[in-house]
């Protein structure tokens with residue numbers, strides 16, 4: 001069974017892992033964090049369900065683990081919307097893009113962990129970033145009053161804001177702000193999304209600022225925000241489109257684009273510009289579409305970006321229980337609700353955007369027949385590492401015909417080569433040299449029932465060296481440290497640890513659960529030093545967003561629960 005059934009059947013739980021092979025190094029520290037959609041509401045597409053934050057401590061005997069053991073902890077993210085669902089699950093309907101309710105759409109916060117200094121956030125595309133307590137992982141607050149975001153993305157009523165955002169906002173180490181995006185659904189001049197650049201200044205959690213991109217409407221999503229020192233980079237991810245027909249019960253007909261627009265905004269242009277004022281971006285076109293792209297912080301020699309292509313990876317498509325796969329076999333009921341996997345090998349490239357000429361200059365490109373399902377990557381996120389990146393580590397999960405539906409193949413007829421999609425192929429963890437995108441190392445997973453996912457780069461620990469940064473480690477860039485590689489399997493989760501400079505040598509140590517525990521689907525990961533205290537800051541309260549009009553539209557019983565949740569959160 002190539003895709004582990006445990007991705008949808010394993011429960012979320014706390015457990016301990018132990019070293020089962022190799023030797024765990026002493027110069028690794030901190031923890032790896034993983035976002036995960038829980039399987040709570042029987043949603044047809046599981047990636048929209050309420051989020052949990054999982055945490056693997058990389059130091060034995062910490063976070064409550066026994067001596068020599070490693071703690072895996074999972075905490076459900078109890079946003080206001082989740083608390084209302086706990087009280088009234090029957091009031092929530094399950095659609096192909098998540099939950100709807102008289103309260104409004106809940107924030108699932110299920111896609112990516114975002115450590116920012118000593119603070120921790122969880123993010124997703126359908127809501128605001130959510131702050132979590134760094135010790136308990138419990139919900140603390142959402143970021144920015146809905147009015148400061150410029151109001152709802154689409155008026156849907158209720159007490160829960162509807163804000164289409166980015167699952168990958170980016171923290172600016174010089175301006176001490178978080179850059180994100182907000183999408184407004186517009187009907188003129190055409191139906192589409194109007195993007196605004198969003199900036200959250202770290203000290204004040206009650207408000208953000210936003211600037212609509214002058215004249216831009218598009219039909220897609222904005223999954224990632226990236227930056228250099230002087231520029232913010234937005235893009236149409238191109239690989240996710242909401243299909244209105246499908247949302248109302250019809251068959252999906254939307255398909256992803258072959259090329260997407262990219263928008264660059266100079267940070268300086270926003271200095272002193274009142275929130276709400278339109279700003280004109282510099283526009284580019286890129287192919288293939290990409291869910292994830294990462295710019296080099298230093299831009300004195302150009303705006304250099306790793307562009308992780310998602311060629312023919314349509315994240316709007318999910319597997320239904322009645323689907324046949326691309327080989328005409330019924331799909332395993334255990335993979336129903338997961339996404340339809342890639343239908344072509346993926347391209348990774350490094351490019352330079354030149355705002356003067358409007359040209360995109362290709363620096364290096366890698367694509368082979370086996371580069372299927374480039375899903376997730378690991379890099380050094382420290383400011384020093386982003387300034388001078390060396391290695392970029394990527395998981396290719398391999399071709400998975402059992403998770404490509406015949407429906408998808410029909411929808412993309414003429415754009416895909418079915419002969420490439422007949423056989424399962426091994427996954428691989430690969431390291432690429434930044435700049436040239438030359439393949440520096442590759443470690444293959446020939447057992448196709450191994451599902452590699454969510455790699456994380458952990459810098460070599462600086463220990464107690466005076467003046468040294470725990471975030472950047474000894475030698476920043478992505479080569480001096482470790483790649484933490486979860487391998488999901490029905491035989492139990494393995495955490496394989498690689499020397500980041502020598503991924504091709506294979507794991508230097510492996511952890512497994514003491515009872516060979518398997519884990520459910522996890523999405524993005526991040527590394528962070530271990531933090532324990534919730535820092536003092538100005539934060540948004542749920543009660544401050546409640547209006548008499550929104551409350552008055554609710555039946556008495558639901559309104560009473562809103563007051564209860566508000567009081568509960570105010571009491572925290």
Ligand SMILES: [Fe+2]
Pocket residue numbers: 111167168223291292524
């Ligand atoms: Fe993502």
